[in-house]
Amino acid sequence: MKEFDDVVIDIKKLSFSRGDRLIYDEVDIKVPRGKITAIMGPSGTGKTTLLRLIGGQLKPDSGSILVDDDNIPELGRSDLFNVRERMGMLFQSGALFTDISVFENVAFPIRVHTDLSEDMIRDVVFMKLQAVGLRGAHDLMPSELSGGMARRVALARAISLDPDIVMYDEPFTGQDPIAMGVLVNLIRELNASLEHTSIIVSHDIQETLGIADYIYIIADSKVIASGTPEELSKVESEQVKQFMHGLPDGPVPFHFPADDIVSDLMGGQQ
Amino acid sequence: MINQLARLGHKGLSKLAAFGRAGMILFQSLVAAPQPLIMFPLLVKQIYFVGVLSLIIIVVSGLFIGMVLGLQGYTILVDYGSEQAVGQMVALSLVRELAPVVTALLFAGRAGSALTAEIGLMKATEQLSSLEMIGVDPLRRIIAPRFWAGFICLPILAAIFALVGIYGGALVSIDWLGIYEGSFWANMQNSVDFYDDVVNGLIKAVAFGFVVTWIAVFQGYDCIPTSEGISQATTKTVVYSSLAVLGLDFILTAVMFGEL
DSSP, X not given: OOOOSSEEEEEEEEEEEETTEEEEEEEEEEEETTSEEEEEOOTTSSHHXXXXXXXXXXXXXXXXXXXXXXXXXXXXXXXXXXXXXXXXEEOTTOOOOTTXXXXXXXXXXXXXXXXXXXXXXXXXXXXXXXXXXXXXXXTSOGGGSOHHHHHHHHHHHHTTTOOSEEEEESTTTTOOHHHHHHHHHHHHHHHHHHOOEEEEEEOOHHHHHHHOSEEEEEETTEEEEEEOHHHHHTOOOHHHHHHHHTOSSSSSOSSOSOSOHHHHHTTTOO | OHHHHHHHHHHHHHHHHHHHHHHHHHIIIIXXXXXXXXXXXXXXXXXXXXXXXXXXXXXXXXXXXXXXXXXXXXXXXXXXXXXXXXXXXXXXXXXXXXXXXXXXXXXXXXXXXXXXXXXXXXXXXXXXXXXXXXTOOHIIIIIHXXXXXXXXXXXXXXXXXXXXXXXXXXXXXXXXXXXXXXXXXXXXXXHOOIIIIIIHHHHHHHHHHHHHHHHHHHHHHHSOSSHHHHHHHHHHHHHHHHHHHHHHHHHHHHHHHTTO
C-alpha cells in the first residue's frame, strides 16, 4: 500500500462480522486528506458497512479506526456526536426527512449545531442549494422531488456544515445518465472548491474511475487491490480484472453454489 | 431433541435480548439527559398526531359502548325491579374497566401501529441513521417525544371515553328507556368514589399508556428495515400491546379491588 503524506482516516486491522459472516478480516485502509477516495467491490461485500463503521454507527469486532486522532470505536456517545459534526454522509436513499421541506432539510444540521440567526441560516442554505443547483426547489417537499434531485438535496444537507469528510454511499446507483453526470461533476467540483475529503462507496466503475484519486477494491473480506485508477487498470489479478471489466464469470462465479444440475433435474434420484 | 432444546434456548435468549434493548431504549430516551426546550415543540406535534387525531375513534366508541351498557344493564336490572341502578352500573364499569382497557386497545390499533410504522419506515429509509450522522440522537429526537405523547394522551383519552360513555348510557336510559333522571344521576353519584374508582381507573390508563407506547416505539425502532419487517412489527405492536393491556389489567384489578 502506498504511503500518503497526510492521512485523515487511518483504519488498522479492522475486523467485523455480522452473525456468522465475516465481513472484514483485518483490513487496512488509509484515506488521504483532501482527495477523493473510492471504495469499490461487488455488491454485498460490506462497502456501506465500512462507512457506518467510520461513522461509528457500528462497532468493529477488533481493530482501530482513527479519524485524525480520535479512535472511533472507543469514543463515548457525546464525543462520537462531536466527531460526526465533522462528517457529512450522503445515504443511498437520500434519507431526507420526509416531514419537512427541502429548505428545512438543509437547514436541519445548521439549526442543531449552531446558534446562527434565521437570516444567516437562510443565506447558508441558499448557498448550499445553489451549489447543487436546486435553490429554486427550496420550498418543495421531499416527496415532490425526483430521485436525482433528492440525492442532490441530500448532498446539500451533507455539506451544510462544511464538514472535513464527506462520505457518499452508492451515489450513482439508480440514476439516469444525466443525473449521474450531474452528480459526478458535483462531487468533483465540491471536493475541489470546499477542500474536504471525499469517500465514495460504489460499484459503478466508469463514473468512479473518472473522479477518484485513489481506489480500494474490496472482495472476500479483504482489500484485494488498491492504487490510482491508472495503476489498477494494469493489475494482472483475475479477480480485479473481472470486476474492473464487468465480466460475468471468473473468480466470482456466475452460479450460486449448487448441487449438480443433472441430479437436481432428476428430482434428486440418480 | 438436543437441536430442539438448543433452538428453544436460542429463542429464549433472543427474546431476553429484545427485552434488554427495549429497556435501553426506554432509559436512553427518557432518563438520560432530557432536553426540555428542544423537546417541547416536538412533543406538542406528537400529542396532536397521537392524541388529538385519536379523539374521533375514542369519542364514537365511548358513546356506543355507553349506550350498549345502558341497554344491557336495563334489560337485566329491570327483572329485579332495580333499573334505577343502571346509572351506577354504567359509570362503574366504564370508569373502573372499560374506559382504560378499551381506550388502550383502540389506542394500540390507531396510534400504536402508526407510531411503529412511522418509526420503522424512518429506519428503512435511513432517516434514523442520517439523524445519527448529523449528530442528533434519534432516541431523544424521535423516540422520546412520541413516548411522552402516548404516555400523556392515553389517560386523557380514557377520561374522555368514560365521560362520553356515561352520557351515552344516560341517553339510552333516560331519553329512550324512560328511567327517572334524578335517580339515574343520584345513584351514580352515591356509588362512584373519586379515589377508589376514578383515580384507580386513571392509574390503569397511565400504566396502559406506558406499556402500549413503549411497545410501539420499541417495535418500530427495533424492526427489520424492510417492508416485510415493518408489517411484522406493526402486527406485533397491536398483538403484544393488546395482550399486555389485558394481562396488566387483571393484575392491576387484583391489586386495586382484590381485597373486597
